[in-house]
Amino acid sequence: MIILAGLGNPGPKYQNNRHNIGFMAVDEIARHWRFGTARAKFQSVVADGEVDTADGPVKVLLMKPQTYMNESGRAVSEAARFYKIPPEDIIVFHDEIDLAPGRFRMKTGGGAAGQNGVRSLISQLGPDFRRARMGIGHPGEARLVHGHVLSDFHKADQPWLEALLDAVATALPFALAGDDERYQGEVLRLAPAPKFSPRQVARDD
Template identity: 55%
Template sequence: MRLIVGLGNPGAKYERNRHNIGFMAVDEIHRCHSSFSPWRARFQGQVSEGRLGSEKVLLLKPSTFMNDSGRAVGEAIRFYKIEPEDIVVIYDELDLPPAKFRMKTGGGHGGHNGLRSITAHIGADYRRLRLGIGHPGDKKLVSNYVLGDFAKADSDWMEPLLREIADNADLLAEGKDSQFANKLTLALEPEKAKRSGAKPAGGDKGGKTAATKPTKSPGGKGQSHIRQARHAKTPNLPKSGPMADMLKKLLGQSDKS
């Protein structure tokens, strides 16, 4: 059994809070994968069982409020005898800009009370998926900021991020964190992926991907009229005979030119 935990606070009051992006991510996984059962109350939280890829997975949203998240996580792992490497905790990260993410295993809690509680109950060796929400700029503003709702404009980056997490959740369940991170980077930050040399999935049998740069034809669309005129081919004119003499007179040319 693998455990994927989303952190947040229960209740409609907190539903759209920045602090609840962990809940949102787990909800999106649940929504996108039909194998999961309806949510039910268990382990001091809301749980759903299903499969991601070849793995049996328990989704968990603690109902203990953020600061006591470890109680719910601790009950679940003791019941199923789940090892730390089989646990992924998804949560909000102030020190990452919005739309950014990072995967890591172990480490400190960084001042996040949900992680502080989980580490106190099960140790620090679990895996973490950190989702950036940005920082308000002043430590005194942090509490109101994380408990404030996302703006409507945040949907432009948040919805694609949550969708990609759900679409690639099977890699999380299988412990393939590097592949998971690569997939998200390719989808959400293609320019960064290109600079780092990451290769998109698919491509031909030789491992090469199809060219995406459109082919430009001289004088084609996308060029100014001046550039089109520069690229236009000069018509073939007769160089001798009556027609050539007539054209020279019309164009004011002489035999010296």
């Protein structure tokens, strides 16, 4: 089994926030691959399903922690302990301000880079889980970051956002087969986006 955890904050107030793009990603995966009915477990909303890969079907547990972003690690680690899932079989979808809007990068290990949900996961699981980093752009000044991530996507963002969400779901079999490089490349092929936004110079690495 592989755990796919989307990071975000629960409740309608945060539903369309940039910070909730991880929730949006797992919702699209559940829709695309016709996962089972969502239910409450592991301090999360979870759904079970299977995704066909070149090596056969892979069992997947989708998770949307309901602990709020800063405590996401508590929920994911509870599920990981229950199913005895190692960090390399956990993929976390989250917003990334250091990538331009619509860009996508896979990464294993490393620090939190200021993402509090990732920091919580590191504290509970160690650093060696896989991160699906979904670019939302940087507002240009550090003092504006909090308001930026907790504000809703604009209407103008919808074309790249919808394309990115569809791509991460469509290309998912590559990630489940362990080929993160191929997954990243396929997502970027299906949902091309410029490396830099007009308002920022993003670290696209």
